[in-house]
């Protein structure tokens with residue numbers, strides 16, 4: 001694939017772990033565990049391809065409503081991931097950023113997330129953003145509040161608030177907009193993910209469930225993106 005047609009920023013809604021577990025007559029936690037295997041492979045491939053930023057939706061602010069056993073399994077997997085993968089990610093110069101409210105996480109998980117960010121913050125490779133305890137609307141509310149606080153302190157004037165300053169107040173500050181959003185399992189919803197950042201994103205909805213989303217499926221989505229005609233509201237030249 002030509003570099004010019006590679007998306008700079010890929011965002012993925014990793015959907016279908018529950019259905020995969022059901023199909024295989026396994027507990028939901030095992031579906032999520034298989035989902036982590038897919039996630040590792042996709043991170044590695046994105047890094048190898050030279051994609052600039054990869055954002056993964058791991059846990060939404062709404063996911064707390066799930067069965068406590070499932071929430072506990074997801075929290076366990078998160079902790080395991082950040083403990084067992086951090087050396088390899090760091091070696092591969094991956095720079096980790098958490099999108100979402102870390103302070104609302106259980107203490108052990110919160111610490112692991114802060115440490116992963118701290119340890120990899122100078123890395124110049126793949127910018128890996130993991131959305132945890134994240135909601136797009138909550139992110140926009142937080143940004144509005146941050147800007148209002150700056151205005152109240154007299155640091156900025158209301159007329160200084162524009163697309164640039166608003167995007168600087170988002171968790172994704174400094175990153176390019178999302179070019180390609182992939183949601184697996186055939187569902188076609190944004191589910192409160194990166195609402196502002198997806199303004200001009202191209203969407204791909206492969207039918208495959210997340211644990212079955214392999215490198216071929218990833219390449220198909222990237223190839224489909226490369227064939228898209230992006231106009232950003234303008235007309236074709």
Ligand code: FPP
Nearest residue numbers: 014015016017018019035036058077078081
């Ligand atoms: C959606 O599948 C998936 C999630 C809610 C969680 C995604 C989490 C992981 C892949 C693992 C944890 C992440 C990290 C970073 C270690 P679903 O359960 O909604 O599937 P369903 O719609 O088929 O029930």
